[in-house]
Amino acid sequence: MEKPEPTTDARVPFRAVAGGGDGPSRRRLPPQERSSQILDAALQEFAARGFAATRIDDIARRGGLSKGGVYAHFDSKEAIFQALLERALRWIDWDEMPQPGPSRAGTRALAEWIVDRLHAALLNPAAVVLLRLLVAERERVPRSIDQWRDRVTRMRAQRVAALIRERLGAQVGIDNLLLRHPWLALSPVMHVLLWQALFGPGSVPDSGFRAAHVELLCQLLGEGSAPAPV
Amino acid sequence: MEKPEPTTDARVPFRAVAGGGDGPSRRRLPPQERSSQILDAALQEFAARGFAATRIDDIARRGGLSKGGVYAHFDSKEAIFQALLERALRWIDWDEMPQPGPSRAGTRALAEWIVDRLHAALLNPAAVVLLRLLVAERERVPRSIDQWRDRVTRMRAQRVAALIRERLGAQVGIDNLLLRHPWLALSPVMHVLLWQALFGPGSVPDSGFRAAHVELLCQLLGEGSAPAPV
Amino acid sequence: MEKPEPTTDARVPFRAVAGGGDGPSRRRLPPQERSSQILDAALQEFAARGFAATRIDDIARRGGLSKGGVYAHFDSKEAIFQALLERALRWIDWDEMPQPGPSRAGTRALAEWIVDRLHAALLNPAAVVLLRLLVAERERVPRSIDQWRDRVTRMRAQRVAALIRERLGAQVGIDNLLLRHPWLALSPVMHVLLWQALFGPGSVPDSGFRAAHVELLCQLLGEGSAPAPV
Amino acid sequence: MEKPEPTTDARVPFRAVAGGGDGPSRRRLPPQERSSQILDAALQEFAARGFAATRIDDIARRGGLSKGGVYAHFDSKEAIFQALLERALRWIDWDEMPQPGPSRAGTRALAEWIVDRLHAALLNPAAVVLLRLLVAERERVPRSIDQWRDRVTRMRAQRVAALIRERLGAQVGIDNLLLRHPWLALSPVMHVLLWQALFGPGSVPDSGFRAAHVELLCQLLGEGSAPAPV
DNA sequence: TATGAATGAGGCTTCATTCAT
DNA sequence: AATGAATGAAGCCTCATTCAT
Incomplete structure (x- = not known):
């Protein structure tokens, strides 16, 4: 499921970053899940520094893959940003x-x-x-x-x-x-x-x-x- | 409104010598006045694009001087930004x-x-x-x-x-x-x-x-x- | 003389794609080898012009890569210089x-x-x-x-x-x-x-x-x- | 007299920089003396940092005048450097x-x-x-x-x-x-x-x-x- | 798909030099 | 002669994007 439950306050997409779990898997994942992970990472990075000051590399590392890997899922930084906002708006509409x-x-x-x-x-x-x-x-x-x-x-x-x-x-x-x-x-x-x-x-x-x-x-x-x- | 207004929108594109026009003077000004002009320009540029995406060059041009000239008045982009916010807050407190x-x-x-x-x-x-x-x-x-x-x-x-x-x-x-x-x-x-x-x-x-x-x-x-x- | 010699003098001017020539390869190299090539190039450039007057771009070109590529191996011009001296001293001690x-x-x-x-x-x-x-x-x-x-x-x-x-x-x-x-x-x-x-x-x-x-x-x-x- | 006595070791041109005296005079001096002061200052600055890393402004300030003032006596940084070396060689020949x-x-x-x-x-x-x-x-x-x-x-x-x-x-x-x-x-x-x-x-x-x-x-x-x- | 070295455009900052005052 | 603000050409470094592996 890509979206958190719609009725509570726990919709926050901030999964533990270096949590006790295993973190974002380092290896091949279903595209959907990977994209979602990347957007999660991007949300945090963009939120912390804004669009211009956020580096793809930051997003990649937080998402558990490499810079190049991000480009397998999104065409550009801009595209990540847009996708991110769309997803976030969908959450609120939920x-x-x-x-x-x-x-x-x-x-x-x-x-x-x-x-x-x-x-x-x-x-x-x-x-x-x-x-x-x-x-x-x-x-x-x-x-x-x-x-x-x-x-x-x-x-x-x-x-x-x-x-x-x-x-x-x-x-x-x-x-x-x-x-x-x-x-x-x-x-x-x-x-x-x-x-x-x-x-x-x-x-x-x-x-x-x-x-x-x-x-x-x-x-x-x-x-x-x-x-x-x- | 009792606050000073940004002086002008004139974005002198590049006059080789002193411009007699109406834009901010290209020539030597009292530091106080120049600084103020620069902050006026910076306010507009930062507002339009945010900190990271604003180029010193944009500020300079809008302020009616050259990129290097800005640095005679402020130590860095960061310093401009800080000075800008301080001034703006002073205005509101006013x-x-x-x-x-x-x-x-x-x-x-x-x-x-x-x-x-x-x-x-x-x-x-x-x-x-x-x-x-x-x-x-x-x-x-x-x-x-x-x-x-x-x-x-x-x-x-x-x-x-x-x-x-x-x-x-x-x-x-x-x-x-x-x-x-x-x-x-x-x-x-x-x-x-x-x-x-x-x-x-x-x-x-x-x-x-x-x-x-x-x-x-x-x-x-x-x-x-x-x-x-x- | 039992010291390694700077690899080549070839100053690849700018081949769009991989050069099959004899200069340092324009393509991906093991980091060790690239670093060494960069230091070789730096030695010549610094020797000819001194630290301040040497441009990273000169070093890069002589090393057979681009300006930005150098920064994948060294953090700064200063770092290149330090590494260079260390290597040279090691040679003499040898x-x-x-x-x-x-x-x-x-x-x-x-x-x-x-x-x-x-x-x-x-x-x-x-x-x-x-x-x-x-x-x-x-x-x-x-x-x-x-x-x-x-x-x-x-x-x-x-x-x-x-x-x-x-x-x-x-x-x-x-x-x-x-x-x-x-x-x-x-x-x-x-x-x-x-x-x-x-x-x-x-x-x-x-x-x-x-x-x-x-x-x-x-x-x-x-x-x-x-x-x-x- | 522009040159120190030729027979002793006291030929060192390093006059006290911020000494107990009055320092280099801030105002109009005979050209000869001003030039000499500038060269004194330049010697120290160039010695400390080398040619490229020395700023005209450093020399000017140490010489007790402003950047522009230096250009009233020398055509360029290069010219200062040349004059400096010539004077120094003359001293040794002395x-x-x-x-x-x-x-x-x-x-x-x-x-x-x-x-x-x-x-x-x-x-x-x-x-x-x-x-x-x-x-x-x-x-x-x-x-x-x-x-x-x-x-x-x-x-x-x-x-x-x-x-x-x-x-x-x-x-x-x-x-x-x-x-x-x-x-x-x-x-x-x-x-x-x-x-x-x-x-x-x-x-x-x-x-x-x-x-x-x-x-x-x-x-x-x-x-x-x-x-x-x- | 994934990696990460490599590219190269672009921005900040410095500073020699000029010039109005 | 002197001042110092202003110019503008560089140079360092960053980073989005590409691409060989």
């Missing part, structure tokens, strides 16, 4: 927000569900790395940039709005702020995403940021009561 | 939020004032470029990264909280969401900042994003009435 | 004066043997080149300078003194000038060595310099009779 | 061996006089530096190389032979080794000169090298008695 269960009836329950979905999709190391690469190499990958905008951001914002309308339509007016500007529902996640892109995955502006996000949504959706503790 | 006038009494007036200050400071081309460089070259400039966190982000969040407490203390409870998690007040700006870093300065998730931001603050501060349309 | 045969019994026979050993070791093109490089780049290679002093000069002077003491101990007093100042036995060779370093290998202050040196030793060792003419 | 006094009658007295003259002329820092430059930059200065051979070496050897013939003609046979190969009389000096060129001025192969040299000459000139102590 998480296309499903239907919340019927138990998510109340405002708070729905808000929590939404926040959890957003965090799972966008606040994991792979997403942070992807964002960094997109920001850094914007000119190089207009296609991926567009996909990020449409499928990662806009689609999710619309989905959130649709859910609210669908589940809480009666309670919140049609002119609710979140319905008029759904992107606001994503802002705290984007804020944290940016934070992690700058200061490293794991860093957060505030340890209670998930609860804060939930509370924000609740208040904007008209639920006046104080939140349950995190 | 905008340290002042005291709002006494007319900013009501919730909405204060919210508008806050949003305007944040937008002025963070949603201008220079800030967007700075952010892109910081994200792309994180490892290279840990110092600047720290400054960005402390002085651009945290300090502003605290300032917002202090203002709210000071001006609206009676009205909003001490446990108001924005007082407990001031970074939330900045999230929409950060969202737009990230948006612009990815999709280009000028692009916004929603043309009414300023009004939306104001409204968000108002609602969180307990002002129930609907806003005037943008 | 010639560590062996035991003269039993036929070298008389004063003159021993003097001739000594002079021949010294000339063979120190008055060959490789030694002259080495000396020039050491003089010119003294600061750059303190290690090699020390080796030259210890192993090329001092050790040989001591060896000469030991031989004299051993073979002619009865005849020459213990206070013989050469036993008190063995370096004097090397002076004529050093003189010629310097001469060649300045005026080119092959040039000598006097065509009968070998005979003169022998005679000098004989006289200092107390052999009164005049030598046979050259 | 010492053209004069007539020894009448007190120098005996073999030993004459030998001592000869050795002292040779040492004074050739074993001083300026001569060592000159030699290093000549060895290192042989190709660059064929003219100076020739002068060194003719006027520093050959002429002195002939002068020594002439003196011996003149003063000790009766005592030593016409076929004396030193008369047939006068260069041998200079060998110990050349040896030490080379030693200093390699290991630094001041270093000697043997602290009694002057006495040893005298003794060598005495023995070759047929004086059998042991020398007086140094």
Whole structure:
């Protein structure tokens, strides 16, 4: 299977580099697997140094083969980069927000569900790395940039709005702020995403940021009561 | 915007002698002025291509002098980059939020004032470029990264909280969401900042994003009435 | 002379593909062999122009490969230079004066043997080149300078003194000038060595310099009779 | 006066660089003096690093003026170098061996006089530096190389032979080794000169090298008695 | 497919020289 | 004469890519 399970946070493709295992096999592997290994390696290298400063040799060594070997699977550095972004975007899409269960009836329950979905999709190391690469190499990958905008951001914002309308339509007016500007529902996640892109995955502006996000949504959706503790 | 603007776009292709034109003078300039010109040029080049892919020669030409000439002012490409970030951070700090006038009494007036200050400071081309460089070259400039966190982000969040407490203390409870998690007040700006870093300065998730931001603050501060349309 | 000779003078100007000729092969070689070829080339180039004025490109071309290829074998120009000196010093040491045969019994026979050993070791093109490089780049290679002093000069002077003491101990007093100042036995060779370093290998202050040196030793060792003419 | 006194060992042009005085004057000087200052500076810089590695800027600063200023006095780096060598050779020639006094009658007295003259002329820092430059930059200065051979070496050897013939003609046979190969009389000096060129001025192969040299000459000139102590 | 030496274009940096001041 | 910023030609070194093995 090329892709990690879509529902958890463990989608991170960073396999142990010099781990306790045996590392990437040194010898002939099925092409699919080799390519995947190379992309894994490339992700880490590009993430650490950016496109221009990453050497094919670095990728090759981390992928467990030689420079020439990489060229048996990809035509150029550029091609590796593109393939990498495509795969990463596919991973994020994988998480296309499903239907919340019927138990998510109340405002708070729905808000929590939404926040959890957003965090799972966008606040994991792979997403942070992807964002960094997109920001850094914007000119190089207009296609991926567009996909990020449409499928990662806009689609999710619309989905959130649709859910609210669908589940809480009666309670919140049609002119609710979140319905008029759904992107606001994503802002705290984007804020944290940016934070992690700058200061490293794991860093957060505030340890209670998930609860804060939930509370924000609740208040904007008209639920006046104080939140349950995190 | 109260920041100096990069002087010109004129990319003198190669005039043998002194150019009487409008581009940066090809002739001897006071070091201060030359350095500034070089940094202006570097800002644009680095912003367009990133650190590694930018050639000193590009910077030089755009700055109106020759490759070698740059080295009379900076020791290395790295040094240019560092100086650039320092200057850019100084510009943003320049905008340290002042005291709002006494007319900013009501919730909405204060919210508008806050949003305007944040937008002025963070949603201008220079800030967007700075952010892109910081994200792309994180490892290279840990110092600047720290400054960005402390002085651009945290300090502003605290300032917002202090203002709210000071001006609206009676009205909003001490446990108001924005007082407990001031970074939330900045999230929409950060969202737009990230948006612009990815999709280009000028692009916004929603043309009414300023009004939306104001409204968000108002609602969180307990002002129930609907806003005037943008 | 029992030292390896620089392989060839062929300065392949630029054959697009593998050259079947006689120059150093343009194609993949065992690293040992390539390195050796590069050092051969470097020796000639450095000798002709000195360290600073020699271009890596010159060395590469003379070595039959491209500029970049050199860097697969040496880390830097400096490293080539160091390796070169080390190899050259090893060559000179190679010639560590062996035991003269039993036929070298008389004063003159021993003097001739000594002079021949010294000339063979120190008055060959490789030694002259080495000396020039050491003089010119003294600061750059303190290690090699020390080796030259210890192993090329001092050790040989001591060896000469030991031989004299051993073979002619009865005849020459213990206070013989050469036993008190063995370096004097090397002076004529050093003189010629310097001469060649300045005026080119092959040039000598006097065509009968070998005979003169022998005679000098004989006289200092107390052999009164005049030598046979050259 | 441009040249130091010709009879002593104090001909060394190394004036204090950052000495207790005022250093080279920063402002307008008579051209002669300025040129001389520049050559002084150049001598030290070239000696330390060789021709190619010495920057005009180094010379300028040590000479107490700016880069551009140097070009007011010399056309090029090459010209400085040539002028430098010419001046240095003139200094050595200055010492053209004069007539020894009448007190120098005996073999030993004459030998001592000869050795002292040779040492004074050739074993001083300026001569060592000159030699290093000549060895290192042989190709660059064929003219100076020739002068060194003719006027520093050959002429002195002939002068020594002439003196011996003149003063000790009766005592030593016409076929004396030193008369047939006068260069041998200079060998110990050349040896030490080379030693200093390699290991630094001041270093000697043997602290009694002057006495040893005298003794060598005495023995070759047929004086059998042991020398007086140094 | 895999290896890694070899290629060669390209970028950073240095520095002799020029020239406006 | 002097200054020092500016020029521009090199030179060192890197690294994407090729290719013989």
